[in-house]
Amino acid sequence: MTTTSEHRETEARGSDSHLLEMSWDPITRIVGSLGVYTKIDWPARRVVECHSTSSIFRGYSIFMKDKDPRDAHFITSRICGICGDNHATCSVYAQNMAYGVKPPHLGEWIINLGEAAEYMFDHNIYQENLVGVDYCEKMVGETNPEVLEQARRTESPNADQHGYRTIGDIMHALNPIEGEFYREALAMSRVTREMFCLMEGRHVHPSTLYPGGVGTVASVQLFTDYLTRLMRYIEFLKRVVPMHDDLFDFFYKALPGYEEVGRRRVLLGCWGSFNDPAHCDFTYRNMADWGRHMFVTPGVIVDGRLVTNDLVDINLGIRILLGSSYYDDWADQPMFVTNDPLGNPVDRHHPWNQHTIPHPGRRDFDDKYSWVMSPRWFDGMDHLPLDTGGGPIARLWSTALSGLVDIGYVRATGSSVQITLPKSATVGERTFEWMIPRWSNALERNRARTYFQAYAAACAVYFVEQALAEVRAGHTRTWEPFDVPQDAVSCGFTEAVRGVLSHHMVIRDGRIANYHPYPPTPWNASVRDVFGTPGPYEDAVQNTPIFEKNPPESFKGIDIMRTVRSFDPCLPCGVHMHTGTGRTLEVLHTPHAFTPAG
Amino acid sequence: MSTVEEPIHILWINAGLSCDGDSVSLTAATQPSIEDIVLGALPGLPKVSVHWPLIDFESGPEQGADTFIEWFRKADHGELDPFVLVVEGSIPNEDLITGEGYWCGFGNDPQTHQPVPTSTWLDRLAPKALAVLAAGTCATYGGIHAMAGNPTGAMGVPDYLGWDWKSKAQIPIVCVPGCPVQPDNLSETITYLLYQASGQAPMIPLDEQLRPRWLFEATVHQGCDRAGYYEEGQFTTEYGTPQCLVKLGCWGPVVKCNVPKRGWINGVGGCPNVGGICIACTMPGFPDRFMPFMDEPPGAHVSAAASSVYGAVIRRLRAITARKADIEPHWRRRDGHAPQHAEDSREKVLA
Numbered sequence: 001m002t003t004t005s006e007h008r009e010t011e012a013r014g015s016d017s018h019l020l021e022m023s024w025d026p027i028t029r030i031v032g033s034l035g036v037y038t039k040i041d042w043p044a045r046r047v048v049e050c051h052s053t054s055s056i057f058r059g060y061s062i063f064m065k066d067k068d069p070r071d072a073h074f075i076t077s078r079i080c081g082i083c084g085d086n087h088a089t090c091s092v093y094a095q096n097m098a099y100g101v102k103p104p105h106l107g108e109w110i111i112n113l114g115e116a117a118e119y120m121f122d123h124n125i126y127q128e129n130l131v132g133v134d135y136c137e138k139m140v141g142e143t144n145p146e147v148l149e150q151a152r153r154t155e156s157p158n159a160d161q162h163g164y165r166t167i168g169d170i171m172h173a174l175n176p177i178e179g180e181f182y183r184e185a186l187a188m189s190r191v192t193r194e195m196f197c198l199m200e201g202r203h204v205h206p207s208t209l210y211p212g213g214v215g216t217v218a219s220v221q222l223f224t225d226y227l228t229r230l231m232r233y234i235e236f237l238k239r240v241v242p243m244h245d246d247l248f249d250f251f252y253k254a255l256p257g258y259e260e261v262g263r264r265r266v267l268l269g270c271w272g273s274f275n276d277p278a279h280c281d282f283t284y285r286n287m288a289d290w291g292r293h294m295f296v297t298p299g300v301i302v303d304g305r306l307v308t309n310d311l312v313d314i315n316l317g318i319r320i321l322l323g324s325s326y327y328d329d330w331a332d333q334p335m336f337v338t339n340d341p342l343g344n345p346v347d348r349h350h351p352w353n354q355h356t357i358p359h360p361g362r363r364d365f366d367d368k369y370s371w372v373m374s375p376r377w378f379d380g381m382d383h384l385p386l387d388t389g390g391g392p393i394a395r396l397w398s399t400a401l402s403g404l405v406d407i408g409y410v411r412a413t414g415s416s417v418q419i420t421l422p423k424s425a426t427v428g429e430r431t432f433e434w435m436i437p438r439w440s441n442a443l444e445r446n447r448a449r450t451y452f453q454a455y456a457a458a459c460a461v462y463f464v465e466q467a468l469a470e471v472r473a474g475h476t477r478t479w480e481p482f483d484v485p486q487d488a489v490s491c492g493f494t495e496a497v498r499g500v501l502s503h504h505m506v507i508r509d510g511r512i513a514n515y516h517p518y519p520p521t522p523w524n525a526s527v528r529d530v531f532g533t534p535g536p537y538e539d540a541v542q543n544t545p546i547f548e549k550n551p552p553e554s555f556k557g558i559d560i561m562r563t564v565r566s567f568d569p570c571l572p573c574g575v576h577m578h579t580g581t582g583r584t585l586e587v588l589h590t591p592h593a594f595t596p597a598g
Numbered sequence: 599m600s601t602v603e604e605p606i607h608i609l610w611i612n613a614g615l616s617c618d619g620d621s622v623s624l625t626a627a628t629q630p631s632i633e634d635i636v637l638g639a640l641p642g643l644p645k646v647s648v649h650w651p652l653i654d655f656e657s658g659p660e661q662g663a664d665t666f667i668e669w670f671r672k673a674d675h676g677e678l679d680p681f682v683l684v685v686e687g688s689i690p691n692e693d694l695i696t697g698e699g700y701w702c703g704f705g706n707d708p709q710t711h712q713p714v715p716t717s718t719w720l721d722r723l724a725p726k727a728l729a730v731l732a733a734g735t736c737a738t739y740g741g742i743h744a745m746a747g748n749p750t751g752a753m754g755v756p757d758y759l760g761w762d763w764k765s766k767a768q769i770p771i772v773c774v775p776g777c778p779v780q781p782d783n784l785s786e787t788i789t790y791l792l793y794q795a796s797g798q799a800p801m802i803p804l805d806e807q808l809r810p811r812w813l814f815e816a817t818v819h820q821g822c823d824r825a826g827y828y829e830e831g832q833f834t835t836e837y838g839t840p841q842c843l844v845k846l847g848c849w850g851p852v853v854k855c856n857v858p859k860r861g862w863i864n865g866v867g868g869c870p871n872v873g874g875i876c877i878a879c880t881m882p883g884f885p886d887r888f889m890p891f892m893d894e895p896p897g898a899h900v901s902a903a904a905s906s907v908y909g910a911v912i913r914r915l916r917a918i919t920a921r922k923a924d925i926e927p928h929w930r931r932r933d934g935h936a937p938q939h940a941e942d943s944r945e946k947v948l949a
Binding site for chain 2: 020021022023024025026027028029031032033035055056057058059062063065066067068070071074075078079080081082084107125129130133138139176177183186189190193194196197198201202203204205206207208209210212213214215216217218225326358359360361362363476477478479481550552553554555556557561
């Protein structure tokens, strides 16, 4: 059984003569540096081969050795400049397990509120100011002028909710800088960061997170300042959700077959998010139970089926493979953890036992070509190249299938998630229902990103209510003291913005003996493993048909870029790419970043 | 001063050993915002052309249209002038690699099809730049990725180019430290350089560590609203309370940074002012000289002990005055117009 897309097998590979090499390096409008290198069957208008590569190595697991374990969340936050707080949070979870400390409930609600704001901020800025540009008037006009014409003639079905009469008007509003909605979203990304800073001090590397809780001073003012901003965001979202539904639905209609862009087999991972302090005691022993009480349910989904939502199973299935990465294997190194705290055997290629041994080398797409490794999830038969689809699609899918979450504002039904946003200043209560989609593709990853913003906001309303109840009852402690043990083994699981995030720590003699963080991007941007299985970007791009109208010399590869960006890449471990012809370009206009046209 | 018909290009290399946090941080700035800079919302601001990976429109393939890296090649060929080079992330020591390979690359070499090391870009572009701006503590002083025990030999831009390095316009390396950089600190420095580049401002005033003086002169403690607790000898031993955090690991008294005074974003957030110990993330000695972060700084022990004694006395005296200050003069009551002793009507608050 192949572990990648089912339609790869049907790929007709003729002689290479009609294959065109195209490479993007560095890819803009993502975080970090990423390169993709493709071979395109131009007559068939289809990508037939793709390698993704990252060319920056920093070595956290190496320089964290022998440091004080209490420094871990401050250090690991610096792994990422857009979701560093997710690392700090995950590290604090792992430290709580190691130290055997359970923070006061209020401390947990404050972290949930901070992380909810992070989702609201990050998905918003990424969706509108980075991805949105791929669907804006300027871009669509330069890649598919006929689609832009059609968009201008197409009335928006939900115009009454968002105010843009046609799809063309939506695209116009998304133009970089000049677009009205582009600027509005950028401004909103600042409001949500204020919300974040209220709870976690500063963005993106938090100042007030600690093992045992938070340093945030809990007061009525704190939660009022947050709630008033949250309701402004909710008012904004009541326009954004129907607007994006209109935009993405339009692409299916305007370009029949567009569901194939970025499509791959449904192989999704979600490690769960937002702990419920009533259940979460941070013990490994009870992890399966408190994992199921998270407000985003963990899960592994294969071909639409929920394989497990047990965090212990999820933990034990993680494997870090090599094959195309610049590292030496650690098969001859000592193991740190042979059995988990429940007695289950732990694999040598599990993060607890990993040794990171860098071995810089020449980039060779037939051999080693990236600083990213190949995380896989072993289901007992296959090493599955799970993806996160950028995070939201996996979170919603997993939560929907488990059917466990029911907090009023959010309800999982088994096949959908119902999200109710309360009345805000000028708009009444609205319920949005995210239904499990037919495909795991670029457009559905993007749609889920919009719906998850509503999900996070709805959860935040609930968390504010819980937090205020604690404050009103006089329970204002936010931190619990602890001692660092001489020896410990622990793990933290959460959902970073872009998906699965785990931290695995081993303490010996009171110092860090081993620490391996696994964020979502190593999964998504992973490379061909020892079995030759491509990583998710590679797999998704390899199946992407080309709808763009431009000939090779003015080709932008928008369909490929939409595919890559749908995963919300975040590679604060670099990029690189391979060039085919090295041809010098004549750039006829003066486009660039960010400067207005003309 | 030129009339600046040609834009000033800003070339941004995020491919040091970085997390892109300084790029992300800049999108939070409002004084001025990136839109303000790009749209020329401030009087006299020259036209700019920004080549910034985080939000650049261009993302074409090497073999097709709108290749982003092409701007950097143009600058190398002398086709972009003037330009300001922004570097984010620390610079690894590629000499540590004995065989082939690289720690860190940005784009590729069309001849060899191999990544171009970020340090090579610095070698090529720095001599041609109007100014080099190091954004964030990694680019300025090495930062987290230059921590003891790191494998890459990471260093800051001044370590790489030389602390006395000057651009062809005689501008030293401009360092805006912070992990990440405080949003407005960076946008304000960029704005200053644009005014200087267009002849409207004198040489940017920098200190010995190449920081803009007006942003980094004062310490965290001098701008911290918990300093009052310090003076009165009130030090918390539990996170989550409003008192001074020095005994819990705050390095604010010796760290040059304006965050507690300025806030993080629109005056919201911060570090010790909102319960987060200062881990000194703007400093050249960061992080090694400040770890373990959650331990009391050795120097704080003596001064905090002194303050505990002196502060306890002051606090008691102030409590007496404060009680008086907390009570209205009697004549504001309905029955307060009855005749009083003379000294009562002179009732005053002691300072």
